[in-house]
Structure formats: C-alpha cells, structure tokens
Amino acid sequence: MELWNVVFVWCVLRLGFLHHTEAIVKLRGNETIPALILFGDSIVDTGANNNLITAFKSNFPPYGRDFHAAQPTGRFSNGKVPSDFVAEELGINEYSVTYTSPNLQPDDLLKGINFASGGAGYDPFTAQLASVVPLSEQLEQFKEYIGKLKANFGEAKTNFILSKSLVLVVSSSNDIANTYFASGIRKLDYDVPSYTDVLVQLASSFVKELYGLGVRRMGVFGAPPLGCLPFMRTMFGGLERKCREEINMASKLFNSKISSELHKLHxxxxxxxxxxxxxxxxxxxxxxxxxxYGLEVVDRGCCGTGSVEAGILCNPLDLQTCTDDSKYVFWDSYHPTQRTYQILVGEILNKYVNNFS
Structure with a gap:
C-alpha cells in the first residue's frame, strides 16, 4: 500500500498553439491580460518539484519527449502542460516559468509566475503526504513575488499586474483521489460530503487570501472525473477496470459546492x-x-503498461511505453497527453475567457 501512497493523482487540462508575440484570444472591450499566475498541482506544474525529495517528479525520460528538444523539465506530460498553453494562447509567453527556476529573470516577473507543485492540494495533509510544496507555501512565494515586483518595477506597475493578471488555481484532485480514496487516510475522519465541505472551505479561504493581496481575476478549476483515471480504474474498477462512479460522484459533489461558493464570493x-x-x-x-477527437485509448496511459505508472514509476526502464501518444487520452496513469490538453484548452478558453473582461 505504501507504494501506491507515493504515486497518486493529478489531473486534467490543456491548450492550443500560437506565437507569444500576439494573442489569439481577445477579451471584450480591448481588455488585456498582462500576466498569468498559477497555483495548484501537477496539471500546471512546470518544474517546481525538480529539486525536492519526492516521488512526485517528472524531470526524467520519457516525460517531455515531445517537449522542446525532447527535454524532460518537470512537466507531468509528454509535452507542454496547460500553464504553457494558456500563457501562449493569451499572447503572454511561450512557456510558463516556475518561481523556483534558476533561470528566472526580472523581466519574467512581468509575465507572471507559476507556483504550482505536483502532488499538492487544498488539504495541507495532501502535500505533506507527497513531500511537495503546499498551497500555504505557494502563497508565501506569491508574497515574495509581489515584493520583487515592487522592488524592480514600482508600486503602480505591481498593482496593475495584480489586478489585471489572470490567476488560475488548479487543485482538489490529489485531495479526493489520493488523500481520501487511494490512501484512505481521510476516510477515518470524514465521509465524502463532510470532506468536500472541508475542501471548499479551504479553497474559499485561499481565494480570499489572493483577493486580499490585490488579485481581481481568478479562475478556479473544479475536479475532473477522477474515477476514470487509469490508476483509479486499476485500483477500484474491478477486473474490467471500469470508471468508478463513487469517485466521480465525489468530484461532482465538490464541483457543485465550490461553484456555489465562488458565485457567492463573486x-x-x-x-x-x-x-x-x-x-x-x-x-x-x-x-x-x-x-x-481522433483518439483511441482511454483506459490506460502511454507510459509503460499505462495502468499504474506515474512519477518515478514512469521512467526510462518502461520499455512498453507507446510509440504514438497522439492516440492516447492519458500520458501516464494520471495525466493527459499533450493532445488531450490541447483539445481541452480550446474548449475552456472559448467558454470562459470573456468572463474575465
């Protein structure tokens, strides 16, 4: 069981292509989004875990095999992740830059920063279980970032960046799939309704903290259909590895509650x-x-057998890794392929981007 506790879930989404010199997505009324700021987990992580002692890492092959120069950078996919594509789609930058990157430059601060850490969640115990950067520390890093903005570009520019940037929070998947279902640890204290209440309260507090720091454009992602992730099919789907409806229902319950809470805050x-x-x-x-969508394989990832491999289990020794990941919905047993992310991003931006006008 300890092995499974080390490997778990992250989730879903991704975007289209374009040059960073010109935005493809336009807001109403000539509104602009000068920067993209990200918090959360491995869906948008671009390398925050590279120097951590954790099993939640992906800075080694075959991760990144379709990235620039086939470079494994700590992105949990075969190529770019949603944070990269959103930045590109909005004309902000070609890639999303991790706050802890050794190559971070002052000018990068103006385009926004990525604080997300694979394995994190709203529940503080989730990041503790995975030995990754919790949302509380991501928030402290954000405060440091604000200080650097002020020191380099002044108060007025900083306030403009904070109020006009798009801030995305991508969390909850590890809480539900890993901390609650896969490890069973939170089941000792909560049923699904009460645990989702806790997660919504924590998410609301996080959004309020961001608002208090000057953020005015926030997009908060709900949970994906976690019961259909290949790993969850393997653990809970029986011999036929079907989607586990109980887990999907937990995702939907959380989504209903967080949607209502965000509406109240709005x-x-x-x-x-x-x-x-x-x-x-x-x-x-x-x-x-x-x-x-031109896809074929939905119940297993491309890496290895696709049934359990993720993080350190998806590595160069996985000789079974598929040759054509463009036919797969999932890259490993938790994370979608670049192709899936691309499809999702197009739909998401088309639907939501003008809500930030």
Whole structure:
C-alpha cells in the first residue's frame, strides 16, 4: 500500500498553439491580460518539484519527449502542460516559468509566475503526504513575488499586474483521489460530503487570501472525473477496470459546492471576476467519445503498461511505453497527453475567457 501512497493523482487540462508575440484570444472591450499566475498541482506544474525529495517528479525520460528538444523539465506530460498553453494562447509567453527556476529573470516577473507543485492540494495533509510544496507555501512565494515586483518595477506597475493578471488555481484532485480514496487516510475522519465541505472551505479561504493581496481575476478549476483515471480504474474498477462512479460522484459533489461558493464570493466582490471552471464535463466527453477527437485509448496511459505508472514509476526502464501518444487520452496513469490538453484548452478558453473582461 505504501507504494501506491507515493504515486497518486493529478489531473486534467490543456491548450492550443500560437506565437507569444500576439494573442489569439481577445477579451471584450480591448481588455488585456498582462500576466498569468498559477497555483495548484501537477496539471500546471512546470518544474517546481525538480529539486525536492519526492516521488512526485517528472524531470526524467520519457516525460517531455515531445517537449522542446525532447527535454524532460518537470512537466507531468509528454509535452507542454496547460500553464504553457494558456500563457501562449493569451499572447503572454511561450512557456510558463516556475518561481523556483534558476533561470528566472526580472523581466519574467512581468509575465507572471507559476507556483504550482505536483502532488499538492487544498488539504495541507495532501502535500505533506507527497513531500511537495503546499498551497500555504505557494502563497508565501506569491508574497515574495509581489515584493520583487515592487522592488524592480514600482508600486503602480505591481498593482496593475495584480489586478489585471489572470490567476488560475488548479487543485482538489490529489485531495479526493489520493488523500481520501487511494490512501484512505481521510476516510477515518470524514465521509465524502463532510470532506468536500472541508475542501471548499479551504479553497474559499485561499481565494480570499489572493483577493486580499490585490488579485481581481481568478479562475478556479473544479475536479475532473477522477474515477476514470487509469490508476483509479486499476485500483477500484474491478477486473474490467471500469470508471468508478463513487469517485466521480465525489468530484461532482465538490464541483457543485465550490461553484456555489465562488458565485457567492463573486457577488460580494462586484469589482472582481471570480470564475468557476468546469473541467469535469469536457474531459468526460473525451473519455466517452474519443473517436470524435481522433483518439483511441482511454483506459490506460502511454507510459509503460499505462495502468499504474506515474512519477518515478514512469521512467526510462518502461520499455512498453507507446510509440504514438497522439492516440492516447492519458500520458501516464494520471495525466493527459499533450493532445488531450490541447483539445481541452480550446474548449475552456472559448467558454470562459470573456468572463474575465
């Protein structure tokens, strides 16, 4: 069981292509998004875990085999991750830069920073279990970032960046799939309704902290259909490895509650844009209708057998890794392929981007 506790879930989404010199996505009223700031887990992590002692790492082959120069950078996929594509789609930058990157330059601060750490969640115990950067520390790093902005570019520029940037929070998957279901640790204290209440309270507090620091455009992702992840199929789907509806129902319950909470916050802060982003339905649609998107394999990842491999278990020794990942919904047993992310991002931006105008 300890092995499984080390490996678990992260989730879903991704975006289209473009040159960073010109935005493809336009906001109403000539509004601009000068920077992209990210918090959360491995769906948007671009290398925060590289120097940590944790099993939640991906800075080795075959990760990144379709990235620039086939470079494994700590992104949990075969290529770019959603944070890169969102930045590119909005015309901000070609890649999302990790806050702890040794190559971070002062000018990078103006384009936004990525604080996300694979394996993190709203529940502080989730990051502790994975030995990764919790959201509380990501928030402290954000405060440092604000200080660096002020020191380098002044108060007025800093306030502009904070109020006009798009801030995305991608969390909850590790809490539900790993800390609650796979390890069973939180089951000792909570049933699903009460645990999702806790997660929503923690998420709300995090959003309020960001608002207090000057953030005015926030997109908060719901949970994906976690019961359909290849690893969860292996653990809970029986011999046929079917999607586990109990886990999907937990995702939907959390999504209903967080959507309602964000709506209340949006009403209380009329000058802010607080948007719930539904990732559950778009991903489930891809899983249920893969041929519509030119995909074929939905129940296992490309890496190794695709049934359990993720993080350190997805490594150069996995000789079974597929040769054509463009036909797969999932890259490893938790994370989608670049192709899946690309499909999801197009749908998400088209649906939500003008909510931030």
């Amino acid at each position: 009403q209380n802060w009329p000058q802010a844009k607080i948007v719930y982003i539904n990732i559950y339905d778009p991903l489930l649609n891809i899983i249920q209708n893969p041929m519509k």
